[in-house]
Amino acid sequence: MTKAKRIYVVDDDDEIRTLLKSYLEKHLFTVFSADSGEAFLADFRPEQEIDLVILDIMLPGQDGFSICRALREQSHVPVIMLTANSDEMDRIIGLEIGADDYLAKPFNPRELLARMKAILRRMEQIEVSHEPTQHHDSPRLYHFANFTLDTLSRELHYQQEKESLSGADYNLLMLFLDNPGEVLTREHIAENTRGRDSAPLDRFIDVHVSRLRHRLREDARHPQLIKTVRGQGYILTASVRVEEHVD
Template structure:
């Protein structure tokens, strides 16, 4: 099996060397950049990466600016490495299109689990039996090529946003709990005060609203979400 391609953008030379040493034996090929400018150039090059590990605090261009520019043209999954306890970094990164975040300092096993969850989800998108084109009112979702359209306009979603929308649409009319969304999409149990799922759903709503769509996703406070269809 071909090794997965990772791009690590972090200015801590010793830290990145340790991560490369830890991750390589697990079947990853890792390119490393130590500033945001070179990281963005590498991320938008012709090389296809399975995942980008992106630190927030970077010289030249910070991680948020890298992510913002990247999302204007690429949907490569991004795992943000944020300062521990800095909720602003976490929320802002998710708003800009990060797929997940991990606060520093972190356990290397936790990092490995997050990477595997994201990579596995991207691999499964075109292959499961449920992944047939689904049309609900004016929204069409096609997992085989990870495309979504609303009112005949293409919707630009990250891999995580796509997976959440797909799960909600598959279960339209029924409550999908935040716990289920976290476990099935993010690959982890929902932790207290974790707003990742909420932020991804907020991004989906915003993008749907730009296509003049009706309110599609109803919130059941503290419980989860329901994808609504017209009667």
């Protein structure tokens, strides 16, 4: 029997928490909830095996951005952020600090469910790809240009520097590293990194790629690693060498 997915809803709106708990339980999810970020962090433990967190940005006390940052210090659990602000900057900041997707309020629970399922499917595919019976049975090191990506720590190494990548930036970089020399359309990028079943917002994808370029020390006007293919999408031009991670 398939184990029910465990969802944690963090929102100070009692009505939204009640609605989501009822709706998601009808779709066979196990739902936990908290009315503040502090209460959530006090209760959350990696060993709880939470499968996904739905996190409101406008929370009393610490806002959702701060909570997401704190969560990323101890877990890579997928996060969908809820925002009442239609400003694109909120969405960009959410991805920057490690969220996997966002949804503007008011939202249709069916759309939220679709996004959740897409993200959970992607996570299951990642887990399967790391099972011992598969070719990629252990963490790996991806070497490209002057960089090394460690999939165990999710750290990007450049010369003597290293930085941890957010869930969104890590997923986007992995997509390019697994498809070097191939043109990736915006639709393909959206489907494989954001867990979206609907058409992507081109501007949003462009901003996401631009931010990854910044992490790769690219010249914004003349990028060399990730190039734009006009009318098609983006391509990673560097060759990629992969090796098994050795502790």
